[in-house]
Amino acid sequence: MxxxxxxxxxxxxxxxxxxxxxxxxxxxxxxxxxxxxxxxxxxxxxxxxxxxxxxxxxxxxxxxxxxxxxxxxxxxxxxxxxxxxxxxxxxxxxxxxxxxxxxxxxxxxxxxxxxxxxxxxxxxxxxxxxxxxxxxxxxxxxxxxxxxxxKPILEQEACNDFDDSSNGAFRDFTGILRAWKNNVGFSFSGLLIDTLVAEFFEDNDSFENATYYDYREMLLNLFSFLKEEDSNQSYWFALGSNQHVSDKGKGKFVEKAKQAYDKLVEANDNNINEVLRGILGYDFPKFEKDQQIYNYKKFRNTEEFIMDKFPVDIIYNLDIDCEVKQDGWRPNLLSKIIKTDGFLKIDKNLEFMIMSTDCPQPYDIYWKVRNVGREAEIRDDIRGQIVKGQTSHREHSLFKGPHYTECYLVKSGVCVAKARIAVPIKNQSTVT
Missing domain, CATH: 3.30.460.90 (Beta Polymerase; domain 2)
Known part of the structure; x- marks a missing residue:
């Protein structure tokens, strides 16, 4: 396709x-x-x-x-x-x-x-x-x-007007941004999403008659638009009603948009589907040739996805980090190690932990550890299972690869908060 x-x-x-x-x-x-x-x-x-x-x-x-x-x-x-x-x-x-x-x-x-x-x-x-x-x-x-x-009626009428004038692209892109924030895992008000997409269409009338052939370019331009927003802004004027709408996520969408923009700029025709799946989630289709290649791989695909277990609607913030320990060395946070060295070495004891969240209790906590890279595949050890846990989760660095760990908060049967931390292990070093 x-x-x-x-x-x-x-x-x-x-x-x-x-x-x-x-x-x-x-x-x-x-x-x-x-x-x-x-x-x-x-x-x-x-x-x-x-x-x-x-x-x-x-x-x-x-x-x-x-x-x-x-x-x-x-x-x-x-x-x-x-x-x-x-x-x-x-x-x-x-x-x-x-x-x-x-x-x-x-x-x-x-x-x-x-x-x-x-x-x-x-x-x-x-x-x-x-x-x-x-x-x-x-x-x-x-x-x-x-x-x-x-004034919700005015907001609904404005959405109808924008959708009509864009041949349905307006609601497509409000949905795309919701899928993005759910996949990446950060709070981003629905009304603010709709308001900013409306502003984007107002500022880019060249997309008025856009079709799906234009969506790649439009998405790149939309992320470019979002990354220039002021992350410290107190409120925006909602579409239609002009009432104040604030951002519970404290402007995180600005930095996340910059990251997504950079990934799309670097993407090419051969890997664009893979890049879009990383940004928007695995509901975005794979490239057919990628699927054919995958069928020849000999490792077991044990990865699980949170949206297959629970509805996902990220409305709360969640921050996680990892305490790295080794005998004879002072404990340090993984985020600081990566910032300084860019990677983690093997033979480290790791304790992933929730640092902060604004999600009110009670909620259930789930963890996912995903081993990525050729060595993980050779070892038949990509993992990726989602397991119920506590506020912390222990692992050990064994072999190299661009691994990651995710944490999910599930409240009333819905995943309402999500966070990921990269675990890039080097020198014969993923997590297992």
Missing amino acids: SLSSDFKQFCKKIKLDDSAMRTTAGEIAKKLNKVYYDIIGEESDHMYIVGSVGRKTAIKGSSDLDLLFVLPQEIYDKYNGYESGGKSQLLQEVKKVLKERYPKTDISGDGQVVVIDFDAYTVELVPAFINDESSFIYPDTHDGGSWKIT
């Missing part, structure tokens, strides 16, 4: 099937409509699917379904009349109603939303009131409580 066909296949493969989510939204709407409007069986009135699913920019593995339900004005009057605590009481009331519908499901009121933890994804429902034809007001319990404004 051609690279254009590969891009088309990839964009199709990562699309979200939101049918189950829409069924859930309908069931929740029926309950709330019955209680607040005395309407039986109504699945759509007063209910809005918002967030990435509502903007149709979410991809498979998405772990959040954001909903907004419009309550009657008298409910606003009731809780707005409280001297204090009205916003919190409103959340608790809606939580109680939904608990009647889902008595065995964990439901909580959290700041601005009612959170329903289903097995496959988490619903975050905003109880809201009509502000005007394009905006809603909703309760915020933080800092004593206040009413905030949200």
Whole structure:
């Protein structure tokens, strides 16, 4: 197949099937409509699917379904009349109603939303009131409580406009960036992704009539655009609504975009699929000749992939490092050794460990150690299995190769954080 066909296949493969989510939204709407409007069986009135699913920019593995339900004005009057605590009481009331519908499901009121933890994804429902034809007001319990404004309809309309004017390329590239951040493993807000892709298309009208034949060039230009963003910027103006959208990932996307850009610049027609798989994940098709060559290799392919075990939706930050030990030597961090020497020597005791994360507990921890290179293949020891573990994981450096170790945090059945550290071993040195 051609690279254009590969891009088309990839964009199709990562699309979200939101049918189950829409069924859930309908069931929740029926309950709330019955209680607040005395309407039986109504699945759509007063209910809005918002967030990435509502903007149709979410991809498979998405772990959040954001909903907004419009309550009657008298409910606003009731809780707005409280001297204090009205916003919190409103959340608790809606939580109680939904608990009647889902008595065995964990439901909580959290700041601005009612959170329903289903097995496959988490619903975050905003109880809201009509502000005007394009905006809603909703309760915020933080800092004593206040009413905030949200404009999701304008954001959805802007996404539709950009997608129409780009012949569908807009949503393709919002999905491509989501696949990238999930594969590399860093937090990057969905609304910020959509906003920056929209800015990119505004600044590059030459791509207005682009086809899949142009996607390689477009992706290179998009990473070039992202790497020039200010990683210290406090917020951006969201597409459509112009409301402030910040980056929970603290600008990590800027450096990650630079790394991806450099890899694409160095790629050639013979290895472009391999490079794109490294950037976007193994859902991107292999080059057919690569597959044929692979079939002749004699080592066992024992590698596992986290997306085959859990949905992947990276929304939290995770940093890992490795303490390197050897008798008679002072322990040192692998990140410092690589920065100084560029590689690790053999016969070292390694303890990989989580250095920091903003993911709230509880969560499960998984580790993957992947041996890479000719020696790993000769030894029939590429490893790559994903194993459940603790906050640290011990290994030993044995033979050379550009190896790596990954760590995953799985919360409510979804991989929500991911980190990788390179383990480049030299002088008859991967990890085993």
